Amino acid sequence: MDEPIPVTGSIDTLYPDANIPSQKKRWQNLLQQFEDKYGKKPAFVARSPGRVNLIGEHIDYSLYEVLPMAIAADVLIAVSPSSSDKPKDTDAVIPMLNTNTRKHRPSECTVPPMGEADIDATVHEWTNYFKAGFNGAVDLLRNEDATFSPCSMDILVDGNVPAGGGLSSSAAFVCASALAVLRANGRESVKKKELVELAIVSERAVGVNSGGMDQSASVFSVKGDALSVSFSPQLHAEAIPFPKVHPPITFMIAQSFVTSDKHVTAPRCYNLRVVECTLAAEMMAKDMRLELKNDSGPLSRSLRGLQHAFFAGGETSRIPPVKLGDPQTPYKQQLEIMLSIVSELLEYERSYTREDIASNLSMSVSTLEEKYMTKFPVDAERFMLGKRARHVFSEALRVIAFKELLQDPASATDPNLLPRLGALMNETQMSCRDIYECSCPEIDQLCSIAWEAGAYGSRLTGAGWGGCTVHLVPKDKVDIVRSAWIEKYYRVREPDISDERLQEAVVVSEPGQGSVV
Numbered sequence: 362m363d364e365p366i367p368v369t370g371s372i373d374t375l376y377p378d379a380n381i382p383s384q385k386k387r388w389q390n391l392l393q394q395f396e397d398k399y400g401k402k403p404a405f406v407a408r409s410p411g412r413v414n415l416i417g418e419h420i421d422y423s424l425y426e427v428l429p430m431a432i433a434a435d436v437l438i439a440v441s442p443s444s445s446d447k448p449k450d451t452d453a454v455i456p457m458l459n460t461n462t463r464k465h466r467p468s469e470c471t472v473p474p475m476g477e478a479d480i481d482a483t484v485h486e487w488t489n490y491f492k493a494g495f496n497g498a499v500d501l502l503r504n505e506d507a508t509f510s511p512c513s514m515d516i517l518v519d520g521n522v523p524a525g526g527g528l529s530s531s532a533a534f535v536c537a538s539a540l541a542v543l544r545a546n547g548r549e550s551v552k553k554k555e556l557v558e559l560a561i562v563s564e565r566a567v568g569v570n571s572g573g574m575d576q577s578a579s580v581f582s583v584k585g586d587a588l589s590v591s592f593s594p595q596l597h598a599e600a601i602p603f604p605k606v607h608p609p610i611t612f613m614i615a616q617s618f619v620t621s622d623k624h625v626t627a628p629r630c631y632n633l634r635v636v637e638c639t640l641a642a643e644m645m646a647k648d649m650r651l652e653l654k655n656d657s658g659p660l661s662r663s664l665r666g667l668q669h670a671f672f673a674g675g676e677t678s679r680i681p682p683v684k685l686g687d688p689q690t691p692y693k694q695q696l697e698i699m700l701s702i703v704s705e706l707l708e709y710e711r712s713y714t715r716e717d718i719a720s721n722l723s724m725s726v727s728t729l730e731e732k733y734m735t736k737f738p739v740d741a742e743r744f745m746l747g748k749r750a751r752h753v754f755s756e757a758l759r760v761i762a763f764k765e766l767l768q769d770p771a772s773a774t775d776p777n778l779l780p781r782l783g784a785l786m787n788e789t790q791m792s793c794r795d796i797y798e799c800s801c802p803e804i805d806q807l808c809s810i811a812w813e814a815g816a817y818g819s820r821l822t823g824a825g826w827g828g829c830t831v832h833l834v835p836k837d838k839v840d841i842v843r844s845a846w847i848e849k850y851y852r853v854r855e856p857d858i859s860d861e862r863l864q865e866a867v868v869v870s871e872p873g874q875g876s877v878v
Contacts, residue, residue, distance in 0.1 A: 422572030494538025497563030527823025621827030783817025799825030
């Protein structure tokens with residue numbers, strides 16, 4: 362995890378073999394456009410990919426382990442820094458151009474020597490993501506040298522991760538941006554862990570309670586492997602090879618074409634779920650008289666923190682006292698116990714009002730709002746705390762089961778491996794649909810069609826409320842599943858859909874390579 366971001370002179374190791382010809386054309390177009398616009402060649406290109414989450418949905422910001430993998434779609438930033446002998450009292454000027462000029466208009470950012478790029482999180486502007494990465498990189502460099510002043514640079518961005526598609530286009534953009542700025546300002550070696558940590562914080566400046574999975578998958582991923590990412594007691598990533606089985610493990614990604622940009626819908630969707638999970642932890646801690654310590658969760662308290670506090674041993678000061686969990690309790694059993702505690706302390710179907718929660722936590726409604734709903738605004742009057750906590754603990758258990766299957770030496774000869782993995786994915790979809798309530802009718806329909814056509818497992822991936830689905834499909838059923846989607850979903854939704862758009866809609870995904878220069 363502490364190894365540096367790789368530097369390569371060839372793109373052949375970055376993409377699946379079938380994608381290399383089209384990617385070479387794309388890179389050549391980026392380099393040519395840069396030279397046409399700026400009259401010079403770029404010094405380097407920073408790259409970070411999108412990701413698909415295999416299992417572990419909406420639990421990273423509660424600090425539980427997730428299992429994503431990088432995909433071939435990525436963000437490229439061609440960069441030419443200005444002269445390194447720029448006076449320290451000179452503003453940095455950064456023209457921000459995009460190869461897709463129809464969708465992303467050009468802009469320019471001027472940064473004072475000891476200042477940062479201005480970000481208006483209330484405006485959904487593509488350049489905000491570059492500015493977020495820029496500010497994170499500058500903060501890191503100023504921690505190393507308090508007098509650091511960023512250089513001017515020319516950049517050209519090309520991205521093919523669908524925005525609002527659930528494949529983490531924003532994280533890919535912020536990671537690539539931070540990497541580009543660090544490299545442009547003289548950092549020849551950038552450690553993977555420091556890039557992930559600064560990108561997690563940086564993306565929150567755009568107005569989202571980011572958990573850390575997306576950035577970790579974009580940076581740490583190894584071509585050909587899944588990635589296990591854990592967040593407690595600290596950030597850790599580990600490559601998990603897929604068992605060599607026949608037929609091979611094959612994942613398909615299908616777009617719903619329902620755009621759900623979490624930076625736009627966050628107050629009533631993504632940010633709301635973060636707040637609900639945090640408040641669930643606070644409510645249960647208060648009921649058991651547990652003291653939660655600040656942690657790395659977006660709001661500094663988490664359900665994982667509640668688990669740590671409960672399994673500290675001893676008894677609480679509650680009357681009657683609650684016997685705390687034995688610290689030696691196996692982790693999987695701890696999660697099972699936490700599930701039972703949720704059932705005891707939080708009503709499953711109850712929608713708690715702000716007044717309910719404030720009264721329980723012995724604070725005013727205004728204090729509750731200031732503490733939990735100001736940094737990242739929330740547009741809701743009722744909060745489903747019991748449902749949300751139940752999803753988090755049960756999903757954390759599914760991640761353990763999925764990972765155990767991948768790492769079991771007997772899996773390579775287990776004829777039921779793929780159905781067992783698929784069943785876990787299906788359970789996640791049911792939980793996201795019914796308990797966490799982050800699916801949508803279109804996602805549900807894509808999953809149902811895939812199941813009927815022979816997929817082992819189907820589920821939403823990403824924030825939800827639209828975006829993409831991921832499916833574990835037998836190799837010999839790939840064409841059948843694709844045809845079923847085309848006939849029953851895409852052509853029904855868009856009768857005149859083009860072949861190009863259908864190619865964009867469905868892809869067979871291989872685990873991709875993380876960030877590179």
